[in-house]
Structure formats: C-alpha cells, structure tokens
Amino acid sequence: MSRERDELLMRLYDGELADEEAAELQASLGPEDEGVLGGLDQLGDLVRALGERGDGAADGVADAVMARIDSGEASPLGEPKPSRWTLPAVAATLAAAAALAVWMSREPPPAEPVAQPLRTAPAVVAQKPGPEPISQPEEETLPAVMIEAVDFGSHNGAIFMVSVGDEATTPVVWLTDDAGESGDRKQPL
Numbered sequence: 001m002s003r004e005r006d007e008l009l010m011r012l013y014d015g016e017l018a019d020e021e022a023a024e025l026q027a028s029l030g031p032e033d034e035g036v037l038g039g040l041d042q043l044g045d046l047v048r049a050l051g052e053r054g055d056g057a058a059d060g061v062a063d064a065v066m067a068r069i070d071s072g073e074a075s076p077l078g079e080p081k082p083s084r085w086t087l088p089a090v091a092a093t094l095a096a097a098a099a100l101a102v103w104m105s106r107e108p109p110p111a112e113p114v115a116q117p118l119r120t121a122p123a124v125v126a127q128k129p130g131p132e133p134i135s136q137p138e139e140e141t142l143p144a145v146m147i148e149a150v151d152f153g154s155h156n157g158a159i160f161m162v163s164v165g166d167e168a169t170t171p172v173v174w175l176t177d178d179a180g181e182s183g184d185r186k187q188p189l
Contacts, residue, residue: 006036009037012026013037013041112154157174
C-alpha cells in the first residue's frame with residue numbers, strides 16, 4: 001500500500017474528504033483498505049478508553065520530573081561506577097605517551113654523505129685581438145682519461161681534471177676526512 005493511499009484512508013476515517021471524493025474512495029475500497037480502516041477504528045477506541053480511564057496515573061508526571069530536576073537529587077540509578085578497565089587504560093595511555101616522548105627526544109642518526117656532482121669550469125685563455133688565423137680541420141680527439149663511476153665510500157669527495165702541459169690532463173681525486181680535526185679540508189688520494 002502506498003503512502004498516498006494510507007493518507008487518503010486516514011482522511012476518510014477522520015471525515016476530512018469532500019462528499020464526492022469520499023464516495024469515490026469508498027466505492028474503490030478493497031479488502032486491504034477495509035483492514036486499515038478497521039485498525040483505525042481499534043486505535044481510536046483504545047485512545048478514547050485510556051482518556052476516559054480517569055485513574056489519574058499520568059497526572060502530574062511532568063510536574064514531578066521538573067521538581068526533581070530543580071531539587072538536584074541524584075538519579076535512582078546512583079552515580080556511575082568506573083569500569084574495571086579504566087585504570088589499565090589510563091596506565092597504558094601514560095606509558096605510550098612516555099615512550100613517544102623518549103623516542104622523540106633522541107638524536108637522529110647521522111645523515112649518509114652524498115657524493116657531489118663533478119663540476120669543471122671551462123678554461124679561459126686571454127688573447128690579444130687580432131686577425132683570425134685560418135682554421136685547420138680539427139681531428140676528433142678522445143679525452144686521455146674517462147671516468148665512468150666513483151665510489152667515495154663513507155667520505156665526501158670530488159674529482160678535478162688538471163691540465164698537464166698543452167694537451168694532456170690528469171684526474172685528481174679529493175676526499176674529505178670527516179674523522180679528522182681538519183674540518184672540511186680536502187686531501188689528495
């Protein structure tokens with residue numbers, strides 16, 4: 001049964017429908033609709049019987065509740081009792097907070113050194129301005145030294161390419177001695 005149909009049946013029972021609308025609805029009543037109207041009759045009888053009872057059982061209930069609230073009396077159930085788990089829960093919380101405080105106050109482990117990237121500056125040669133020489137086709141030359149990878153271990157370091165003579169270069173590897181008193185001074189390998 002739909003909500004709209006139930007509302008129409010309640011309005012019919014309460015006499016709120018116009019005469020022609022009530023006659024049309026009564027003509028279309030089925031057995032389920034008759035059951036709903038019978039239930040409304042029973043509900044109405046029950047409410048009327050409770051109202052006519054007159055024993056005064058419900059009289060003054062609201063006044064008694066308000067008076068008790070104003071007096072500040074405790075509830076009939078008494079004060080709430082703490083659970084048997086309250087003390088262990090508080091102790092576990094305090095222990096966890098203490099462990100967290102100790103863990104947070106310790107010094108962080110030393111950071112692992114990271115190798116610095118190779119940085120070389122291009123050589124700058126000062127020349128006097130003059131007529132440009134005729135350039136000869138240059139042959140493709142490979143560098144004398146090729147370094148593919150360097151593992152500095154637990155030290156910081158750098159690699160420099162140092163010119164030796166006009167065309168030759170040699171690599172120089174410098175490591176930082178972290179354990180010494182020299183600070184950040186670099187020493188040749």
